Amino acid sequence: MEEFKRQRRTGMIMIGLAMPVAVALWLAVDQLMPPILSMENLASREAFALKCWCVAVLFTLVMGVEAVAHERLGSPAFDPLARFETRRLKVNERYLQNTLEQTVVFAAAHHRSAAMRGLGAPGMALSMIVLVYVTARVAEEIAGRVGIVVLVAAFLGFEALLFWTTRRRLQDPA
Numbered sequence: 001m002e003e004f005k006r007q008r009r010t011g012m013i014m015i016g017l018a019m020p021v022a023v024a025l026w027l028a029v030d031q032l033m034p035p036i037l038s039m040e041n042l043a044s045r046e047a048f049a050l051k052c053w054c055v056a057v058l059f060t061l062v063m064g065v066e067a068v069a070h071e072r073l074g075s076p077a078f079d080p081l082a083r084f085e086t087r088r089l090k091v092n093e094r095y096l097q098n099t100l101e102q103t104v105v106f107a108a109a110h111h112r113s114a115a116m117r118g119l120g121a122p123g124m125a126l127s128m129i130v131l132v133y134v135t136a137r138v139a140e141e142i143a144g145r146v147g148i149v150v151l152v153a154a155f156l157g158f159e160a161l162l163f164w165t166t167r168r169r170l171q172d173p174a
Helices: 002-032 042-073 087-102 115-171
Strands: none
Touching: 042 087, 042 115
């Protein structure tokens, strides 16, 4: 029970520290960002909101999918029925489940064998390519080519970090 209280207290402190940062970012965007062009009609605003949603999906849900995939690809967890789980995999799966519950994204599922899971990979890759493309377009509308470079580099950086940390953990399992 003491461990739970310690973890909860730490979590509350982190939320408390993150709150002013989030508020500051929102205020900075509201006050400092120039208006986005071509937002006169409802359809344009809705299209822009959908594009922003795609950016959020790319950096939350897709990163969760990628984190779980990287954990599974390099371990006996590749076969989800093998019951191989690490604490890190459980955390990533729970993150993904919670994110999925909040963000509806189409995904294919196959239940025949672990190898059949590969059939869903091209669909996932295509979805990621579309999300990266839409994210790049949003970034271009907001900040031109610099925006494209920053957001796409951020995504690729996260992807590289996942590869690096998973590979390092597999090489040094302790």
